Amino acid sequence: MLKKLLPVVALSAALIGIPGQGVADDDPIRIGSFLSVSGPASYLGDPQRKTLELFIERINENGGVLGRELEWQYYDDAGAANEARTFARRLIAQDRSDIVIGGTTTGATMAAAELFQRQQVPFISLAGAVVVVEPVKEWVFKTPETDRMAARQVFADMQQRGISKIGLISGTGGFGASGREQAHKVADEFGIEIVMDETYSPDDSDMTAQLTRIRGNDEVEAIFNFDFGQAPAIVTRNYADLGIELPLYQSHGVASEGYLDLAGSAAEGVRLPVSPILVAELLPDSDPQKAPAMEYLEAYRAEYGEKPSAFGGYSYDALMLAVDAIERAGSTDPQAVRDALEATSDFQGVTGTFNMGPDDHMGLDIESSFRMVEIKDGTWSLLDQ
Amino acid sequence: MAEFLQFLVTGITIGCTFALVALGFCLVYNASHVINFAQGDFVMVGGMSAVFIMSSGVPMWLALVLAVLIGGALGALLYKGGIQPAKNADAIQLIIITVGAALFIRGVAHVIWGTGYFSMPGFTGDTPIRFLGVVMVPQSLWVIGVTVGIVTALALFFTRTRLGKAVLATSYNRDAAKLMGIDTGMILVLSFGLAGLLGAVAGVIMTPITFTNYEIGVMLGLKGFVASVLGGLGSFVGAVAGGLILGLTEAMMAGYISSDYKDAVAFVLILLILFFMPSGLFGQRGVERV
Amino acid sequence: MSGNMTAPVRGGRKTNWKDVVFSPRYGGLATLLLVLLATPLFIEGLYQFDIAILVLINATVVIALNLLVGYAGQVSLGHAAFFGLGGYATAVLTTRYDWPSLLALAAGVVLVAAIAAVMARPILRLKGYYLAMATLGLGMIIYLIITQETWLTGGPDGMSVGALEVFGYTVFDELVWYWILAGLLLVMYWLAVNIVESPVGRALRALHGSEIAADNSGVNVTHYKTLVFVLSAGVAALMGGLYAFYSGFIAPNTAGFMHSIELVVMVVLGGMASLVGSIVGAALLTILPQYLVVFSEYEWLVYGLILMLMMIFMPRGFVPTLHGLIRRVLG
Known part of the structure; x- marks a missing residue:
C-alpha cells in the first residue's frame, strides 16, 4: 500500500515544486x-x-x-x-x-x-x-x-498664468482617487482653490454631465483632470464638444501616445507634466535625460x-x-x-x-x-x- | 433647462448602449433561459474587429458589416461549442460556461489585439451639433437611431415573420415547439447568432464615442444584465426601458447630485424596483422559469 | 441533483461499508482530517503555505455558500461583498479605532449577519435570476461604499491591517495560521454535515426541489432560507476578517463582483450540494491559476477554456461526477 503511494507523493511534491537549494557565484x-x-x-x-x-x-x-x-x-x-x-x-x-x-x-x-x-x-x-x-x-x-509632484507641477503652471480657482475632475479608480487627494493637499501652496470637485467611475463612457456642472460655475478659471487610462481622453473630447473655453490640464497619467490618438484634435492646447522620455527627441543635448x-x-x-x-x-x-x-x-x-x-x-x-x-x-x-x-x-x- | 436637456441627451445615448446589450441578454434568455455573461464581450469583439479591419485599409462601411458578421458568427459558435454540448445542464452550469467563454474571448482578444484602447472616427464626422444649448456628437444620433431601428426590426421579426414566431414559441415551451415541427436546434443557433450580431452592432456604433479595449465587455455585460433584469427578463420593451432608466439615472445623478455614488444609486433603484415588482418592470408575473 | 451522493446513512436500511466510507459524516470527515494533517508534511515555505491557507479560507466560505446555493437553491452573486465587508470591518476597527482583534472580528460578523438578516426577507422573496440580481445589487452597493469612503477604507488602493492578536499572542507564523484555519474548516464541515442531515437540512433540500411542495409539507420555507442566508453571510464575514489579518492588507476587489462569481464557480465546479465538492472546488480554483501562469499571456484564455470544458463534461461538478464513477466501478 505504502509502496503504491510513494510515486503519488513524489509526483505531488514535484508538482508543487519544492525548490532546490544552494546558490553558487x-x-x-x-x-x-x-x-x-x-x-x-x-x-x-x-x-x-x-x-x-x-x-x-x-x-x-x-x-x-x-x-x-x-x-x-x-x-x-x-x-x-x-x-x-x-x-x-x-x-x-x-x-x-x-x-x-x-x-x-x-x-x-x-x-x-x-x-x-x-x-x-x-x-x-x-x-x-x-x-x-x-x-x-x-x-x-x-x-x-509621485502624484503629489504632478499636482504641484500643474498648480505651479496655473499660478504662473494667474489662475486661482479651478474645477477638478478625477476618476474614482486608485490613480485618480489618490491624485485627487494630493491635489487637495497641495493646492493651498500655490494659492489655488478647488471650487468644483467632480468624479466619475473609471469605466464611464461619457463625462458630459460632470463637465456641464463645472462649466455652470462661473468662478472656475481652469479644469484639471487627474486620472489615467482612456477616461481622460473621453473627458478631453467631451470638453471640446461642449466648447468649453477654459484651459484644460491633465496629469502625467495620460503621458502616452495612446492619449493623443484617442483624444485627437480635442487635445489641442491641453497642458500636462510628462516624463522626459515622452519628449526625448525635443530635449536639448545638454539635458541630462536626453541620452538615456x-x-x-x-x-x-x-x-x-x-x-x-x-x-x-x-x-x-x-x-x-x-x-x-x-x-x-x-x-x-x-x-x-x-x-x-x-x-x-x-x-x-x-x-x-x-x-x-x-x-x-x-x-x-x-x-x-x-x-x-x-x-x-x-x-x-x-x-x- | 439647457442643462437638463444636456443631461437628458447624455443619459439617453448611454442608455441606448446599455439597452442594446440588454436586448442581447433578452434574446438568449428567451431562447435558452441562459444568462449569457459573454454578451458584453460580443460588444467588445464588434468594436475591436471594426477598428482592426479598418486599420488594414478596408473601407469603413465594409469593415462595419464584417465586424457585425464576426459578432454573429461568434454568438452561433458559442452555442455550438459551449451550450449545445452541455445538453441537459442546469441554468447555473450554463451560466458558468458563458463566464468561461467570456474569459476565453477576452483572453484571445488580449493575445491578438493587446491591451490598448482604440477609437475610430464617427460614421458621419465628429463635429458636434449644437441645438437649444445642447451639444451632441453626430455619433450619438447614430446610436439612438440604430437602437430605435433594431427595436423596430426585432418587433417586426417576432410578430410578423414565421421564423420570429417560431423563436417565440420555442421560448415559451421548447418541447411543444418541437412537437409542432419547429427545428428548435436551429432556433437556438439563430438566437445566439442574433445576440452576437446585436452585441457587435452595439460595439461598432459606440466605439467612436466610448473607445474600445479588450476588457470593455466586463462592465458592459454587468450593466446590460442589470438593465435586462430591471426591465424584466425576456421582455424586449423591458430591456430597452431598463437600459434607458440606467443611463438616465447615471447622467442625472452625475449632473445634479454627485458622481461619487451614481452607480450605487442605480443599484439601490434596482433593489427597490425588485422589492415592489419581483419580476422587474415588464417581466411576466408568477412564472417561475429558473 | 442533490440526490444520491449526499444521502445520509439512513437508520432503516442495513448500512454497508460503502455507505459509511462514502458518507460525508464519517468518510468525508475522516478523509478531510487526514488531508489536513498530512498537507504540512508536503509543503514548505511562505508561498506554498500561502496557497494552502487561501484554499482553507475559500473552502470554508464555499461550504457555507453551498448550503445556500446547492441545498437551498438560492444563487447569490454578491457573496464576496460579505467577505470583503467582514475584512474591512475588522481592518478598520483594529487599525483606526484600536479595537482588540477578536472583538473586531466578532463585530464584523455581527454587522454582516445583521445586514443579511434585514435584507433576507425582501431579497429571498425573489426567484431565480431576480434573486441573483438583488444579491448582486446589494454586493455592488457594499463594494461601492468600500471604494468611495477613502477616509475610512483607504479607497481603491486598499488598506493595511495589523496582525491578529489573541490574548497577548500575535499570530504571525504561517504554520499557526494553517492550523487555525484548518480547525475552522473542520468545524465548518462538521456543522454543515449536521445541518444537511438534520430536519432543517431536509427542508432545505426540499426547497431546492420545489418550494410549493416544501410549503405544503409544513416546512417554514422563509424561515430556513433566512437562516441559511444569514449563516453563509456570517461565515463569509468571519473568513474575510481572518483573511485581512492573515494577509496584512485588504483591497476592494475582495468584495467585488468577479470574486463573487469566483465563489459561485467554486461551488458549482466542485459539485452543488456536495460538501466535499466545495472543498475540492475551492482548492481547484485557488491552485489552478498558480499553474496557469506558465501560459503567460495565454493564461486567461486557457483558464476560460478549462472552465467551459469542465462544465460541459462534468455539469454535476467534480466530486459528484467522480463519486458516481467510483460507485459504478465498485458496483
Whole structure:
C-alpha cells in the first residue's frame, strides 16, 4: 500500500515544486516581477512587461551583470492587490528572487510591501502614490514621480498664468482617487482653490454631465483632470464638444501616445507634466535625460514598432537602478544591494535624475523628472519654464 | 433647462448602449433561459474587429458589416461549442460556461489585439451639433437611431415573420415547439447568432464615442444584465426601458447630485424596483422559469 | 441533483461499508482530517503555505455558500461583498479605532449577519435570476461604499491591517495560521454535515426541489432560507476578517463582483450540494491559476477554456461526477 503511494507523493511534491537549494557565484541573478499586464491597469503594466523583457535580454546579450546572467520571472497580478501579494510570496520563497521589480498599481505595491520588509528582499515599485515611500520603508524603493509632484507641477503652471480657482475632475479608480487627494493637499501652496470637485467611475463612457456642472460655475478659471487610462481622453473630447473655453490640464497619467490618438484634435492646447522620455527627441543635448531617454526610446521602438510610454520608462529605470546597485554592491547579497540602492546618487534615468538616501527612496526632484508640455498639432511641445 | 436637456441627451445615448446589450441578454434568455455573461464581450469583439479591419485599409462601411458578421458568427459558435454540448445542464452550469467563454474571448482578444484602447472616427464626422444649448456628437444620433431601428426590426421579426414566431414559441415551451415541427436546434443557433450580431452592432456604433479595449465587455455585460433584469427578463420593451432608466439615472445623478455614488444609486433603484415588482418592470408575473 | 451522493446513512436500511466510507459524516470527515494533517508534511515555505491557507479560507466560505446555493437553491452573486465587508470591518476597527482583534472580528460578523438578516426577507422573496440580481445589487452597493469612503477604507488602493492578536499572542507564523484555519474548516464541515442531515437540512433540500411542495409539507420555507442566508453571510464575514489579518492588507476587489462569481464557480465546479465538492472546488480554483501562469499571456484564455470544458463534461461538478464513477466501478 505504502509502496503504491510513494510515486503519488513524489509526483505531488514535484508538482508543487519544492525548490532546490544552494546558490553558487555563477548562478544567474534572479529578477522577479509582478505586473498588472491584464486588468484595468494593463495600460501601465503591459509596456512595463515589454520593457523588462526586452532590456533583460539585451543585458544578457552584453554579458549580463557581474558576469552572471539575468534570469527573469514575471507574474500577471491582473491589477488585483491580493493576487499581487501571493505572487510576491512566490517570487520571494519559490523563485528566490534577488531583487523584485513590480507592483504596477499602488494597491498591488502596498499589499506586497510588508512582505519585502519582513523577508528583507529589495523591492523597486512602479506605483505612483506617495504612500509607497512615505514613510520610508527600509526595503521598498520606487521610480515613478509621485502624484503629489504632478499636482504641484500643474498648480505651479496655473499660478504662473494667474489662475486661482479651478474645477477638478478625477476618476474614482486608485490613480485618480489618490491624485485627487494630493491635489487637495497641495493646492493651498500655490494659492489655488478647488471650487468644483467632480468624479466619475473609471469605466464611464461619457463625462458630459460632470463637465456641464463645472462649466455652470462661473468662478472656475481652469479644469484639471487627474486620472489615467482612456477616461481622460473621453473627458478631453467631451470638453471640446461642449466648447468649453477654459484651459484644460491633465496629469502625467495620460503621458502616452495612446492619449493623443484617442483624444485627437480635442487635445489641442491641453497642458500636462510628462516624463522626459515622452519628449526625448525635443530635449536639448545638454539635458541630462536626453541620452538615456533616446537610448530607451530607440531600442523600444525598434523592437515593438511603437513609442514607449512613461510607464514603461518607470520599469526601465527600475531595472537600470537594480543593475547599477548590484554592480556597486559587487554581489546579490540583499543587504548590500539594498544599501547600494539607497546610496544611488546622480543616476541619470529616463524619468529623471535619481538621488536616493535613507529618508528618500524615490530620489526624484520635480525639475529633472517633469517637463511641462502643451499639445500642439497633435503632438507634445515643450513649454519654456 | 439647457442643462437638463444636456443631461437628458447624455443619459439617453448611454442608455441606448446599455439597452442594446440588454436586448442581447433578452434574446438568449428567451431562447435558452441562459444568462449569457459573454454578451458584453460580443460588444467588445464588434468594436475591436471594426477598428482592426479598418486599420488594414478596408473601407469603413465594409469593415462595419464584417465586424457585425464576426459578432454573429461568434454568438452561433458559442452555442455550438459551449451550450449545445452541455445538453441537459442546469441554468447555473450554463451560466458558468458563458463566464468561461467570456474569459476565453477576452483572453484571445488580449493575445491578438493587446491591451490598448482604440477609437475610430464617427460614421458621419465628429463635429458636434449644437441645438437649444445642447451639444451632441453626430455619433450619438447614430446610436439612438440604430437602437430605435433594431427595436423596430426585432418587433417586426417576432410578430410578423414565421421564423420570429417560431423563436417565440420555442421560448415559451421548447418541447411543444418541437412537437409542432419547429427545428428548435436551429432556433437556438439563430438566437445566439442574433445576440452576437446585436452585441457587435452595439460595439461598432459606440466605439467612436466610448473607445474600445479588450476588457470593455466586463462592465458592459454587468450593466446590460442589470438593465435586462430591471426591465424584466425576456421582455424586449423591458430591456430597452431598463437600459434607458440606467443611463438616465447615471447622467442625472452625475449632473445634479454627485458622481461619487451614481452607480450605487442605480443599484439601490434596482433593489427597490425588485422589492415592489419581483419580476422587474415588464417581466411576466408568477412564472417561475429558473 | 442533490440526490444520491449526499444521502445520509439512513437508520432503516442495513448500512454497508460503502455507505459509511462514502458518507460525508464519517468518510468525508475522516478523509478531510487526514488531508489536513498530512498537507504540512508536503509543503514548505511562505508561498506554498500561502496557497494552502487561501484554499482553507475559500473552502470554508464555499461550504457555507453551498448550503445556500446547492441545498437551498438560492444563487447569490454578491457573496464576496460579505467577505470583503467582514475584512474591512475588522481592518478598520483594529487599525483606526484600536479595537482588540477578536472583538473586531466578532463585530464584523455581527454587522454582516445583521445586514443579511434585514435584507433576507425582501431579497429571498425573489426567484431565480431576480434573486441573483438583488444579491448582486446589494454586493455592488457594499463594494461601492468600500471604494468611495477613502477616509475610512483607504479607497481603491486598499488598506493595511495589523496582525491578529489573541490574548497577548500575535499570530504571525504561517504554520499557526494553517492550523487555525484548518480547525475552522473542520468545524465548518462538521456543522454543515449536521445541518444537511438534520430536519432543517431536509427542508432545505426540499426547497431546492420545489418550494410549493416544501410549503405544503409544513416546512417554514422563509424561515430556513433566512437562516441559511444569514449563516453563509456570517461565515463569509468571519473568513474575510481572518483573511485581512492573515494577509496584512485588504483591497476592494475582495468584495467585488468577479470574486463573487469566483465563489459561485467554486461551488458549482466542485459539485452543488456536495460538501466535499466545495472543498475540492475551492482548492481547484485557488491552485489552478498558480499553474496557469506558465501560459503567460495565454493564461486567461486557457483558464476560460478549462472552465467551459469542465462544465460541459462534468455539469454535476467534480466530486459528484467522480463519486458516481467510483460507485459504478465498485458496483
